[in-house]
Amino acid sequence: MSRRRQVYEGKAKVLYEGPEPGTLIQYFKDDATAFNNQKKGVITGKGVLNNRISEYLMIKLGEVGIPTHFIRRVNMREQLIKEVEIIPIEVVVRNVAAGSIAQRFKLEEGTPLPRSIVEYYYKSDELGDPMVTEEHITAFGWATYQEIDEILNLALRINDFLSGLFTGIGLRLIDFKVEFGRLWEDEDMRIVLADEISPDNCRLWDARTNEKLDKDRFRRDLGNVQEAYAEIARRLGILPEAGPRDLKGPETMQ
Template sequence: MSRRKQIYEGKAKILYEGPEPGTLVQYFKDDATAFNAQKKATLDGKGVLNNRISEFIMLRLMEIGIPTHFIRRLNMREQLIKKVEIVPLEVICRNVAAGTMSVRLGIEEGEKLPRSIVEFCLKRDDLGDPLVAEEHVYAFGWATQGEMDEIIAMTLRINDYLQGMFAGIGIRLVDFKIEFGRLAHPDGLGDHMIILADEISPDSCRLWDMETNKKLDKDRFRRDLGEVTEAYTEVATRLGILKPNPSTANISVISSND
């Protein structure tokens, strides 16, 4: 990795220059952060799990026609992805009240929402990623109305698919956060495409067991519940990415298909 040109380092991933024009290599770190990086830790194996889970979900979304930046998984920690211009918004889709929504609106955590709600936050760590309205997006030129129409429609379609997929393995999709990017057309003609350009993993979703409400996501780290990688491993196992291994929580079995 030291010989490659690093393009960007975030809280959970590093982006390197890709082997071909228009590509990047996305490396999943074991770092865990919460509360705008005020809380930090290293969780052995988390990056490996997120790489595999995100690969699994991206491939399923592509099968139903969702355009994504994912090209292929390279190894246990890396993916080859398309280089895009990131839309400076975090897009949050909520099905159940939890986290900041419960605090902001005084809704008891766990209450099912009347309908799925899509929210937007400006990608500015220095400002704490503030919640913004669509009017802000248009006024400040962060995205056009056409782009936002695509983003909202795609987010709701992703939500519908993921709710069904997770319900099939006994997990409730409470909410999730994603990002989108602009991809230039290969021929250089016409407008760019809006595509999904983020990971989807227990780092970016709230996932609760449907029977017990056990948290199987990053809230285990945020709230000091412990067994974070064990929860991520359980998600991967239920999805069929890992084989059940009752004797150990060791995730080295992930390398069996590499």
């Protein structure tokens, strides 16, 4: 395997230089973190499953007109993506009370919200990803009002499409977190969906039993995390033929 230069390493993924200018290779790790990196672990095969799940969902979103950074899957753990300028805002769309919103407003977990609620968080591990408003975002120059409008529109369209897709396979989309980036092509810029969409950043419950099939199984020590991710892949019809397996990661050029 040829040596490639590492561009960035996050909690769940590594980015390497791509084969062509304006591209990157996104490598999915098995590492798992929760509570702003306070809890750490390894879930064997998670990277393989998240790669396949995110590929599938990015393709489906692209088919309904959602622009994304995804180009194609390279292998079991890697994707070729377009290089974008990440907007440092995590966008959370909530349909049902769970996690922090249930705690903040003393709502019983599983309570449907009056309507889908969109929240913004500043991407900063050091600060604990604080919740921010549009005023913070524009005042600090993270995004313009026009970009926020585009992000909000895309987030709600993603929510509508994914809610229907998951309902069709017996799952409830409780909430999810997405990131967006600026894609520059010649002199034009557009906002595109970036990062990933997987059980790492979606809360997915079985529609009949409300069993959690996402990273909450890791956060809350519920066990069978890999099995839950595999169940999502199975329902989507994309479980790898050989099942999840550990693959040696690409070497890093110093």
